[in-house]
Amino acid sequence: MKWITLEEIKQQLRIEPDYTDEDDKLERYGNSAEATILNLTGRTFEELKAMNPTGEDAIPPDLWEATVLLVSVSYEHNSAVDQYQMYAVPYSVDMKLKPYMKL
Numbered sequence: 001m002k003w004i005t006l007e008e009i010k011q012q013l014r015i016e017p018d019y020t021d022e023d024d025k026l027e028r029y030g031n032s033a034e035a036t037i038l039n040l041t042g043r044t045f046e047e048l049k050a051m052n053p054t055g056e057d058a059i060p061p062d063l064w065e066a067t068v069l070l071v072s073v074s075y076e077h078n079s080a081v082d083q084y085q086m087y088a089v090p091y092s093v094d095m096k097l098k099p100y101m102k103l
């Protein structure tokens with residue numbers, strides 16, 4: 001993972017730091033969320049860091065938040081559909097990504 005850590009993921013999901021049984025799965029979700037953001041924005045990691053309004057050498061805070069939201073959705077809903085409901089990516093993720101998308 002390039003910009004999110006396993007510790008940040010566990011904090012977002014309220015998983016105890018010393019619980020390691022699902023670390024591999026959480027890392028896959030983190031890598032997938034980062035790749036999704038890169039694909040949807042059409043930008044590189046370096047381009048996104050350069051767009052950070054705080055001037056820090058990191059991706060913009062909105063994109064970091066979108067990353068943890070995507071990980072949360074993946075973790076809480078292991079498939080897009082279950083017998084009762086169909087799950088979509090939260091609208092807030094779309095709204096956080098839109099300003100950074102290449103047109």
